[in-house]
Amino acid sequence: MNRSNSCPSHQSIVSGSDFLQLNILDAPVGGRSHWLAQQLRLAIADRRLPVGSKLPATRVLAGELRVSRGVVTEAYQRLIEDGHVAGHGRSGTIVVAAPAVPPEAPPTRPVVAPSPGALFAAEPGADIFDSMRAIPARIDLSPGTPDLAAFPRSAWLRAERSALASLSASDLGYGDPRGTPALRHAIANWLARNRAIRVDPNDILIVAGTAQTLSLLGQVLRDDGISAVAVEDPGSLGARQHLRNQRLDTPPIPVDHQGARVDVLRDVAARAVLLTPAHQFPTGVVLSGARRRELMSWASDNDGLIIEDDYDAEHRYDRPPVPALRSVLPNHVCYAGSVSKLLAPALRIGWVLAPPKYQDALVAAKRFADLGNAALPQHVLAQLMGSGEMERQLRFLRTRHRSRRDAMVDAVRTHLPEAVIHGAAAGLHLMITFDATFADTDLAASALARGVKVQPLSWHSQHSPRPGLVLGYAANTPTAISEGVATLGDVLRHLP
Amino acid sequence: MNRSNSCPSHQSIVSGSDFLQLNILDAPVGGRSHWLAQQLRLAIADRRLPVGSKLPATRVLAGELRVSRGVVTEAYQRLIEDGHVAGHGRSGTIVVAAPAVPPEAPPTRPVVAPSPGALFAAEPGADIFDSMRAIPARIDLSPGTPDLAAFPRSAWLRAERSALASLSASDLGYGDPRGTPALRHAIANWLARNRAIRVDPNDILIVAGTAQTLSLLGQVLRDDGISAVAVEDPGSLGARQHLRNQRLDTPPIPVDHQGARVDVLRDVAARAVLLTPAHQFPTGVVLSGARRRELMSWASDNDGLIIEDDYDAEHRYDRPPVPALRSVLPNHVCYAGSVSKLLAPALRIGWVLAPPKYQDALVAAKRFADLGNAALPQHVLAQLMGSGEMERQLRFLRTRHRSRRDAMVDAVRTHLPEAVIHGAAAGLHLMITFDATFADTDLAASALARGVKVQPLSWHSQHSPRPGLVLGYAANTPTAISEGVATLGDVLRHLP
Numbered sequence: 001m002n003r004s005n006s007c008p009s010h011q012s013i014v015s016g017s018d019f020l021q022l023n024i025l026d027a028p029v030g031g032r033s034h035w036l037a038q039q040l041r042l043a044i045a046d047r048r049l050p051v052g053s054k055l056p057a058t059r060v061l062a063g064e065l066r067v068s069r070g071v072v073t074e075a076y077q078r079l080i081e082d083g084h085v086a087g088h089g090r091s092g093t094i095v096v097a098a099p100a101v102p103p104e105a106p107p108t109r110p111v112v113a114p115s116p117g118a119l120f121a122a123e124p125g126a127d128i129f130d131s132m133r134a135i136p137a138r139i140d141l142s143p144g145t146p147d148l149a150a151f152p153r154s155a156w157l158r159a160e161r162s163a164l165a166s167l168s169a170s171d172l173g174y175g176d177p178r179g180t181p182a183l184r185h186a187i188a189n190w191l192a193r194n195r196a197i198r199v200d201p202n203d204i205l206i207v208a209g210t211a212q213t214l215s216l217l218g219q220v221l222r223d224d225g226i227s228a229v230a231v232e233d234p235g236s237l238g239a240r241q242h243l244r245n246q247r248l249d250t251p252p253i254p255v256d257h258q259g260a261r262v263d264v265l266r267d268v269a270a271r272a273v274l275l276t277p278a279h280q281f282p283t284g285v286v287l288s289g290a291r292r293r294e295l296m297s298w299a300s301d302n303d304g305l306i307i308e309d310d311y312d313a314e315h316r317y318d319r320p321p322v323p324a325l326r327s328v329l330p331n332h333v334c335y336a337g338s339v340s341k342l343l344a345p346a347l348r349i350g351w352v353l354a355p356p357k358y359q360d361a362l363v364a365a366k367r368f369a370d371l372g373n374a375a376l377p378q379h380v381l382a383q384l385m386g387s388g389e390m391e392r393q394l395r396f397l398r399t400r401h402r403s404r405r406d407a408m409v410d411a412v413r414t415h416l417p418e419a420v421i422h423g424a425a426a427g428l429h430l431m432i433t434f435d436a437t438f439a440d441t442d443l444a445a446s447a448l449a450r451g452v453k454v455q456p457l458s459w460h461s462q463h464s465p466r467p468g469l470v471l472g473y474a475a476n477t478p479t480a481i482s483e484g485v486a487t488l489g490d491v492l493r494h495l496p
Numbered sequence: 497m498n499r500s501n502s503c504p505s506h507q508s509i510v511s512g513s514d515f516l517q518l519n520i521l522d523a524p525v526g527g528r529s530h531w532l533a534q535q536l537r538l539a540i541a542d543r544r545l546p547v548g549s550k551l552p553a554t555r556v557l558a559g560e561l562r563v564s565r566g567v568v569t570e571a572y573q574r575l576i577e578d579g580h581v582a583g584h585g586r587s588g589t590i591v592v593a594a595p596a597v598p599p600e601a602p603p604t605r606p607v608v609a610p611s612p613g614a615l616f617a618a619e620p621g622a623d624i625f626d627s628m629r630a631i632p633a634r635i636d637l638s639p640g641t642p643d644l645a646a647f648p649r650s651a652w653l654r655a656e657r658s659a660l661a662s663l664s665a666s667d668l669g670y671g672d673p674r675g676t677p678a679l680r681h682a683i684a685n686w687l688a689r690n691r692a693i694r695v696d697p698n699d700i701l702i703v704a705g706t707a708q709t710l711s712l713l714g715q716v717l718r719d720d721g722i723s724a725v726a727v728e729d730p731g732s733l734g735a736r737q738h739l740r741n742q743r744l745d746t747p748p749i750p751v752d753h754q755g756a757r758v759d760v761l762r763d764v765a766a767r768a769v770l771l772t773p774a775h776q777f778p779t780g781v782v783l784s785g786a787r788r789r790e791l792m793s794w795a796s797d798n799d800g801l802i803i804e805d806d807y808d809a810e811h812r813y814d815r816p817p818v819p820a821l822r823s824v825l826p827n828h829v830c831y832a833g834s835v836s837k838l839l840a841p842a843l844r845i846g847w848v849l850a851p852p853k854y855q856d857a858l859v860a861a862k863r864f865a866d867l868g869n870a871a872l873p874q875h876v877l878a879q880l881m882g883s884g885e886m887e888r889q890l891r892f893l894r895t896r897h898r899s900r901r902d903a904m905v906d907a908v909r910t911h912l913p914e915a916v917i918h919g920a921a922a923g924l925h926l927m928i929t930f931d932a933t934f935a936d937t938d939l940a941a942s943a944l945a946r947g948v949k950v951q952p953l954s955w956h957s958q959h960s961p962r963p964g965l966v967l968g969y970a971a972n973t974p975t976a977i978s979e980g981v982a983t984l985g986d987v988l989r990h991l992p
Binding site: 034037041045078079080081082083084085086096097098099126127129130133144145148149151153156157160161164165169170171172173174175176177196198207208209211212215241242245286288289290292293296319320322323327328344345346347348349364367368369370371372373374375376377475 | 530594665738787816841871
């Protein structure tokens with residue numbers, strides 16, 4: 001920075017009628033000291049008054065500005081309190097520190113979306129889904145979100161109005177870290193109706209989605225001496241990343257047409273396992289009754305913990321969903337649910353039902369994490385659940401998602417006849433695999449270059465024998481689905 | 497449990513026209529299998545069909561119920577998928593596992609508020625503020641909340657309506673873990689206007705309040721090899737608990753009339769310090785200009801980190817607040833702010849401005865914690881900040897809080913003339929101390945037994961020479977304040 005032109009030299013007296021071109025007429029009546037202090041701060045910040053320079057004597061500046069000396073004394077006093085200037089007795093008042101100056105050119109952390117090629121070239125890191133989201137695409141077939149266009153905005157607003165009208169002042173203060181009693185009560189009823197789970201509302205902990213459940217539970221399990229949580233393979237990359245961030249190993253358990261291989265689980269050195277029994281992610285398999293019984297034996301034989309991620313269990317199209325494992329095994333299952341697949345991920349509301357021995361530790365972890373979820377959205381959600389609005393929404397989504405699933409199955413059969421479609425008629429996505437040897441990351445990269453976003457199966461696999469894709473259909477119209485899958489077919493035929 | 501009366505014996509065939517008193521007329525048309533499966537699940541859950549019992553043959557039950565055999569087969573199939581029953585070929589269909597039965601008598605974790613005596617008898621634990629909140633009181637003089645009755649409910653609802661009308665569907669999906677661009681932009685402008693901080697919105701991280709800031713930052717600091725964060729003494733008990741939960745030591749730095757003693761900080765083995773410079777909690781002292789300069793030297797000499805908890809800086813009644821330390825020392829200050837004292841703690845929204853070297857790690861920690869704050873409230877808050885509504889709210893609160901502070905000062909002078917009042921004309925609470933030797937926990941316990949809730953100073957002190965109280969006034973009317981303090985005076989005179 002060139003200080004020689006615009007700035008006074010070290011220790012020179014800055015004064016004269018032109019001092020900072022101050023015009024007292026700019027100051028609000030009754031706020032002159034405040035105004036003057038602010039002008040001086042700005043001048044110090046942009047180096048018009050550099051560190052080491054001396055301010056005019058109060059008497060002199062008061063005369064120049066035609067204000068009382070008290071106005072200037074008061075302004076200087078504020079700068080002394082700020083720490084910007086210091087009074088040095090007869091030596092006068094000296095600038096001793098400057099506020100930060102903002103960067104002059106582009107922001108320090110420009111947000112640049114990575115190229116499709118770069119995105120899929122390396123092992124997916126912790127920010128992979130953020131990077132993926134940052135890339136614009138014509139058709140987004142990423143899995144994991146329901147039809148967000150169907151979010152019940154009017155019902156939400158009505159419930160919010162009603163909540164704001166009925167809340168007491170203390171409801172807006174710090175609250176129970178477990179969540180509001182109203183929502184825990186509503187969720188207990190929801191789980192009884194929809195998931196065959198009977199639970200005392202006091203045993204429900206409201207969290208900021210299943211991501212937070214894994215983070216909090218990871219801490220609690222480590223404190224309990226557990227160092228590994230077995231995971232399904234293929235299984236959710238995001239969940240695996242969350243567990244690993246808690247310094248937990250994630251030994252893979254293969255998934256076949258009946259779900260996770262419990263016989264393999266028996267051979268793995270893990271006292272805990274993360275499962276998606278109702279609709280396995282990403283294969284879409286429903287855990288069979290035989291496997292459920294094997295799991296129960298495993299849990300009792302090994303004092304094992306099953307983390308049941310019930311992420312999209314309500315979205316079954318051919319028949320009612322299977323009951324949650326939690327409903328038969330409350331002492332060995334930590335059950336995790338959320339509204340991310342029922343309403344919207346952006347709400348960041350979920351719930352966890354821990355086995356009795358972990359409940360207190362989990363509440364403590366939630367308290368230390370953030371003192372509990374925000375209250376207003378909990379009251380709104382409790383109303384939607386209590387009024388039947390949530391069930392209406394779910395019925396609507398089921399119909400819509402089912403027709404979109406059908407559209408995607410048709411499109412795959414037409415445009416990707418070589419693909420094998422996996423999984424039950426359920427959920428928000430389907431998995432396809434190819435009996436071939438190409439890298440599915442190349443397919444995903446080429447598709448993204450053509451404006452179609454998909455996730456390669458290998459991202460979600462620890463040992464992946466076959467290339468594949470995980471395709472979300474819930475958030476797309478049948479037309480977009482058909483067009484997107486047609487592009488995939490075209491891309492596949494032109495893969496090098 | 498007495499199974500002998502109501503339950504069939506092991507492996508006996510349950511059948512006959514009275515089987516479970518099922519009445520097919522109760523079943524919805526087209527949903528008979530679903531209904532039957534549900535009835536069987538209920539019977540298994542309440543042990544009318546215990547584990548080991550055999551279900552009637554499908555042909556038999558179909559005849560009894562006068563439905564097609566397919567209806568029964570389908571219901572049994574669902575129970576097999578659940579894992580509740582198993583087909584054993586010619587041996588028939590056997591119940592093999594039961595869903596959980598809810599506790600029959602009182603809930604497992606009854607919520608009982610502790611007695612005032614018990615609450616103050618022991619060292620305060622991690623759940624102390626929850627326990628405190630659970631005890632009802634006529635007058636609550638706990639510090640830490642603004643006047644929640646003044647929460648701008650109409651403005652919030654208007655902003656919510658506008659947000660719901662303008663958001664795109666993808667705004668309801670998973671988002672940037674740093675927070676919505678709109679809110680980060682609005683906060684950058686708020687901080688420039690109100691706290692003399694100039695910051696790029698990309699360098700702001702939205703969090704779930706300052707509690708989460710401490711949790712996330714604690715993880716990041718430990719990963720950077722920092723094992724201790726010095727804290728003010730007296731200083732916030734809650735903040736100290738959060739740091740200790742992250743396995744950080746919290747060496748105490750005494751506070752005098754100029755704020756934290758930076759000379760002591762120099763002698764302490766800590767590379768980081770948590771401060772409340774604008775209005776120290778709980779003393780109410782404003783960090784002096786001289787100390788601010790000492791701090792700056794400490795930070796540059798030791799590559800030190802200052803965590804600036806700016807919790808109620810905007811609430812200054814006699815003059816504009818001093819600028820934030822962050823405004824002069826961006827590379828050494830991690831700045832934490834929130835809306836808890838501006839709007840309501842229940843919103844769980846805060847922000848953190850980390851030094852460049854910690855920004856990426858802090859974003860990663862937030863991603864792993866919960867994938868980012870909920871989006872809707874962020875959009876609402878951005879609107880309130882952008883429209884000037886927040887400044888209106890702040891002006892309103894300042895006037896109201898100031899008169900309540902005056903009322904409390906008057907009440908203390910009248911009813912507790914022996915008390916010394918500390919701190920600047922600012923904030924939401926004041927601290928009083930007594931030149932005496934009684935235990936302030938006894939005073940707080942006796943006051944609570946008389947229906948007045950206060951926090952003893954000793955809770956917030958690591959070394960406490962004098963008894964004292966921390967008294968919140970913001971959330972009470974002048975009448976309640978006067979009545980509460982009068983009770984305190986009466987209690988004090990009758991202390992054993």
